[in-house]
Amino acid sequence: EQELLPPLVAMVSSPGMGHLIPMIEFAKRLTNHHNLPVIFIIPSDAPPSKAQTTVLSSLPHGISHIFLPPVTLSDLPPNTKPEPLMTITVLRSLPSLHQTLLSLMTSHRLSALIVDLFSTDAIDTATELDIPSYMFFPTTANNLSLVFYLPQLDQKCQSEFRDIHEPLNIPGCYAVHGKDFATPLQDRTNEAYKCFLHHAKRYRLAKGIIVNSFFELEPEAFIFLQKNDPVVYSVGPLVNQDTIVDESEFKVGLKWLDEQPHESVLFVCFGSGGTHTSAQTDELAFGLEMSEQRFLWVLRCPNDKVENDSTFIADSNVDPFDFLPNGFVERTKGRGLVVPYWAPQAQILSHVSIGGFVCHCGWNSILESMVNGVPLIAWPLYAEQKMNAILVSEEIKVGIRVNVGEDGLIEREEIASVVKRLMEGEDGKKVRNNMMDLKEVGANALKENGSSTKANI
Numbered sequence: 001e002q003e004l005l006p007p008l009v010a011m012v013s014s015p016g017m018g019h020l021i022p023m024i025e026f027a028k029r030l031t032n033h034h035n036l037p038v039i040f041i042i043p044s045d046a047p048p049s050k051a052q053t054t055v056l057s058s059l060p061h062g063i064s065h066i067f068l069p070p071v072t073l074s075d076l077p078p079n080t081k082p083e084p085l086m087t088i089t090v091l092r093s094l095p096s097l098h099q100t101l102l103s104l105m106t107s108h109r110l111s112a113l114i115v116d117l118f119s120t121d122a123i124d125t126a127t128e129l130d131i132p133s134y135m136f137f138p139t140t141a142n143n144l145s146l147v148f149y150l151p152q153l154d155q156k157c158q159s160e161f162r163d164i165h166e167p168l169n170i171p172g173c174y175a176v177h178g179k180d181f182a183t184p185l186q187d188r189t190n191e192a193y194k195c196f197l198h199h200a201k202r203y204r205l206a207k208g209i210i211v212n213s214f215f216e217l218e219p220e221a222f223i224f225l226q227k228n229d230p231v232v233y234s235v236g237p238l239v240n241q242d243t244i245v246d247e248s249e250f251k252v253g254l255k256w257l258d259e260q261p262h263e264s265v266l267f268v269c270f271g272s273g274g275t276h277t278s279a280q281t282d283e284l285a286f287g288l289e290m291s292e293q294r295f296l297w298v299l300r301c302p303n304d305k306v307e308n309d310s311t312f313i314a315d316s317n318v319d320p321f322d323f324l325p326n327g328f329v330e331r332t333k334g335r336g337l338v339v340p341y342w343a344p345q346a347q348i349l350s351h352v353s354i355g356g357f358v359c360h361c362g363w364n365s366i367l368e369s370m371v372n373g374v375p376l377i378a379w380p381l382y383a384e385q386k387m388n389a390i391l392v393s394e395e396i397k398v399g400i401r402v403n404v405g406e407d408g409l410i411e412r413e414e415i416a417s418v419v420k421r422l423m424e425g426e427d428g429k430k431v432r433n434n435m436m437d438l439k440e441v442g443a444n445a446l447k448e449n450g451s452s453t454k455a456n457i
């Protein structure tokens with residue numbers, strides 16, 4: 001009977017925007033290229049955020065969404081890290097997910113359940129209902145190789161990974177030091193590590209893994225992954241190029257950009273959650289000033305408590321401008337523009353005036369820069385960003401990495417120098433050319449006969 005019903009793909013996306021946005025882009029490929037309708041099923045512990053509702057309310061035809069009833073997390077310790085928070089949210093939502101899938105199956109044939117990297121427990125629900133499950137991996141094939149190897153590494157190695165001084169040899173991944181592993185792998189005694197390992201062991205239960213990268217970008221990692229189970233599909237570079245943020249909010253910024261020379265402005269933005277200490281914010285301000293280059297800086301309030309990541313802190317009553325060095329705005333007037341909190345990044349990166357991007361190396365940000373041919377200054381903060389910074393600066397050479405001082409601070413002289421190198425120097429020219437080449441290769445991967453189109457399920 002199921003065979004006669006219309007097909008539907010269900011996607012489970014854990015709370016937060018960083019995974020939802022690229023999954024929506026993948027959903028658009030499924031509806032446009034394969035005529036497959038998609039429904040997003042979203043577990044949560046609270047009513048939807050404004051960002052979520054804005055994005056979900058503007059989904060194109062063929063893509064719908066449903067929120068599962070919020071679960072309660074009030075019994076968890078207050079310092080619980082994001083990974084266990086997301087995982088437990090999904091675990092506690094499994095009964096309602098089961099119910100929702102059952103009810104969808106009365107009117108549809110569920111062709112697949114696609115889960116994100118913190119929703120692997122939903123694979124069991126899919127199996128119970130005989131629905132093939134896939135996983136959407138929102139970062140690189142090199143990172144996927146590391147995750148696959150993690151259970152073995154966990155067995156083999158007793159110490160903290162960060163204390164191993166030689167680079168580790170991970171099959172299918174470039175050489176990397178333990179200190180550059182993703183944040184949850186930095187403290188093996190923490191719940192966040194156990195949680196990461198739990199998912200890593202479960203990846204193989206999926207029928208296939210969909211990676212938002214492309215073959216030509218990381219051929220060695222993809223060739224390695226293709227020799228093993230499960231099947232790995234490269235489908236990228238998928239980035240959102242529509243304007244999500246209300247354009248009128250950024251009119252002044254766009255007008256200012258229109259007035260600047262081609263490729264002259266450095267865009268400075270640290271993802272949806274990146275923050276710095278007060279001392280680092282100062283250094284960045286002085287560094288930009290000393291570089292004498294044009295810049296557009298998305299400024300957040302300094303954060304001296306939670307390291308580098310404010311995703312889970314709501315602190316919008318404070319004015320970030322209060323934290324800039326005295327006279328900074330006046331001294332850089334005309335040459336620099338500071339925007340508080342948030343700006344339409346994808347749209348800014350596509351502007352002809354942008355010539356470089358100081359980037360925290362979130363994978364979506366890197367891809368958005370790549371599809372626009374904008375070279376990077378790699379300034380990794382959290383999650384798997386240090387791994388991505390290695391790819392950017394040492395492997396594909398589309399960016400220059402900042403040097404961190406001994407006290408953990410990136411000093412103003414270093415910032416000014418690296419900015420000048422990118423915007424005016426010879427090595428800037430090289431990475432810009434490499435990025436322009438990759439832009440072309442990435443666009444080809446998505447064309448009719450491109451590697452990422454052929455890989456589509």
Ligand code: UDP
Pocket residue numbers: 018021269270271272273274298341342343344345346361362363364365366368
């Ligand atoms: N973003 C944006 N404006 C901002 C900051 C971020 O539009 O001021 C968007 C950015 O374009 C990207 C996403 O937020 O699509 C950030 O994703 P990424 O994977 O780079 O980093 P994360 O936020 O997950 O650390």
